[in-house]
Amino acid sequence: MNFLEKMIERAKKDKKTIVLPESYDNRIVKAASIILEKKLANVILVGDEERIKTVAEGSDISDARIIDPGKYEKFDAFSDAFYEMRKNKGMTPEKAREIMKNPLYFGVMLVKMNEADGMVAGAENSTSNTLRPALQILKAAPGVKLVSSFFVIQVPNCEYGQKGAFIFSDCGLIENPNADELSEIAISSSKTFRQLFGEEPVVAMLSYSTYGSAKSEFTEKVIEATRLAKEKAPDLLLDGELQVDAALVPAIAEMKAPGSKVAGNANVLIFPTIDAGNICYKLVQRLAKAEAYGPVTQGIAKPVNDLSRGCSVEDVVAVTAITCVQAQMP
Numbered sequence: 001m002n003f004l005e006k007m008i009e010r011a012k013k014d015k016k017t018i019v020l021p022e023s024y025d026n027r028i029v030k031a032a033s034i035i036l037e038k039k040l041a042n043v044i045l046v047g048d049e050e051r052i053k054t055v056a057e058g059s060d061i062s063d064a065r066i067i068d069p070g071k072y073e074k075f076d077a078f079s080d081a082f083y084e085m086r087k088n089k090g091m092t093p094e095k096a097r098e099i100m101k102n103p104l105y106f107g108v109m110l111v112k113m114n115e116a117d118g119m120v121a122g123a124e125n126s127t128s129n130t131l132r133p134a135l136q137i138l139k140a141a142p143g144v145k146l147v148s149s150f151f152v153i154q155v156p157n158c159e160y161g162q163k164g165a166f167i168f169s170d171c172g173l174i175e176n177p178n179a180d181e182l183s184e185i186a187i188s189s190s191k192t193f194r195q196l197f198g199e200e201p202v203v204a205m206l207s208y209s210t211y212g213s214a215k216s217e218f219t220e221k222v223i224e225a226t227r228l229a230k231e232k233a234p235d236l237l238l239d240g241e242l243q244v245d246a247a248l249v250p251a252i253a254e255m256k257a258p259g260s261k262v263a264g265n266a267n268v269l270i271f272p273t274i275d276a277g278n279i280c281y282k283l284v285q286r287l288a289k290a291e292a293y294g295p296v297t298q299g300i301a302k303p304v305n306d307l308s309r310g311c312s313v314e315d316v317v318a319v320t321a322i323t324c325v326q327a328q329m330p
Contacts, residue, residue, distance in 0.1 A: 003154045003165055003291070004318050007196075008040050011324035016117035017042040018320050018327075021107035022124045023066075029056035031316035036063045038317075041324050044116055046103040069106040078109045085137065108133040111302050117327040120320050122307035127172065131297065134304035144299040146184040149173040149306070150192055151281050151294035152322070158288070160248045161267040167193045167201075168269050168284075171277035172295030172306070182225035186270045187233050188298045193268050195329050196322070204247035204266035205229070205240025206276070210256040213243075222272050237262055244269070244280075293318050296326075303327050 001009070018035075022028050023045040029052065032043045043064040045052055052066055069075060075097075082105070083096035099105050104125060110116040122130045131147075140147050150169040158164030169189040170177065177185060182205070190201035207222040208214060219241055226240035239262035246256040246263050253264030271277030285292040296305050296319065303326035305319050 003152060004293070004321065007318070007321040007325055008038060010328070011040040011321045012038070014324075014328050015039070015041060016324045016327040017044060017115070018323055019044045019046065019107040019110050019116045019119040020316075020320075021046040021103035021119065021121050023047040023052045023103070024055050025123050026055055027123055027311065027313050027316060029061055030059050030313045031320070032056075032061050032064055033059035034313065034317050035320055036061065040317075040321055044107075044110060046107055046110075067106075067110070069101050069103065072106075074113070074115075075100065078106065078113065081113070082109060082137065102133075104130060105133045105137070108137045108304060111304065112137050118303035118305070118323040120305050120307060120316065120323055122305075123309060123311050123316065126309075127295070127306050130306045131173075131304065134297070134300050138301040138304065140299050141301045144184075144188065146174070146177075146181055146188070147297060147299040148185045148188055149295035149297050150189055151292050152196065152296070153281060153284055154291040154293075155284065155288050156290070162193075162197055162199055165197065166267055166269055167196075168271065168277055168281050169298075170274060171271065171281045172274065173297070175274045177225075177273070179221050179224035180228055182221065182270065182272065183228035183232060186225065186229045186238060186268075187236065189268050189270060190233070190236055190238070192296075192298050196325065197267075199267070200237065201268045202262050202265045203229075203236060203238040203268040203270060204242045204244075204262055205238065205270050206244055206247060207241035207272060208243065209241050210243045210246045210263075211241070213256070218272060225270075239263060240270075242266075293322060296322055 018041045049066045079097040079100045107119045148170045149172040153166045155164040193201035205226045209219040222241040245252045247266040250264035257263035303323045
């Protein structure tokens with residue numbers, strides 16, 4: 001059973017309700033029909049019912065709940081709640097009502113008000129537009145200083161990581177984290193790995209240097225991030241700075257980082273910048289024919305996840321399954 005099949009099976013065992021707000025996109029309604037058919041989640045579609053049904057022609061969404069924001073009986077309550085959240089930042093009641101007509105904001109408010117357990121969007125919207133409502137309404141989870149993102153990478157016929165599975169972070173949200181932010185990304189990613197795989201995370205703080213083989217402001221950032229992460233989470237298996245070959249390959253680890261419990265065994269790879277992470281995940285995806293699921297957010301109070309605008313129907317189903325599993329976590 002591969003990673004996605006495991007996520008679908010776990011989602012089915014404790015079915016959650018997921019909002020898909022981009023309901024005029026054919027990929028979304030097709031994905032909704034598959035999600036409902038597989039019984040992996042309850043689905044809320046946001047928008048005009050007749051228009052959604054027209055888009056969905058040929059796809060069975062009869063079991064989906066369709067909510068038109070302007071006609072929803074709790075619309076005023078949602079608008080008032082959003083106004084109260086944002087009034088100190090210049091929000092007015094009139095502006096709050098207008099914003100709440102936006103499917104992304106309305107969808108997140110459904111999650112906030114416990115009408116849904118999570119949201120998946122981004123097929124038609126940028127990452128910033130997708131995540132802004134979540135950050136404004138849901139905010140970070142208790143004890144989390146930074147919301148970040150990750151990819152699940154599943155490499156076929158691979159002896160490294162968790163039987164070829166890895167968490168790559170951050171490849172989609174934090175562009176150039178400072179040392180403290182990088183340490184937070186590492187800790188969040190370790191928790192994500194444990195949640196999704198149920199195994200011990202082994203975290204490598206990646207660099208172009210291993211144990212001081214090069215010295216620059218870039219390597220110093222990773223060294224300091226490693227120190228901070230170990231200070232914050234002393235029981236976590238984490239080490240750095242490590243080159244990626246030292247992080248993954250036992251024989252190279254023995255030469256470059258002898259004695260490290262992480263080197264040669266890493267299953268969570270923390271990249272120093274979004275440049276490095278994004279380039280690396282795409283290379284692995286294309287050259288190693290890996291499955292890449294994400295970017296998935298971590299650290300939001302309730303799960304809201306971003307799709308690529310080039311996503312497929314299968315991508316929507318996959319991210320929805322992951323979102324369901326995240327929503328199952330305490």
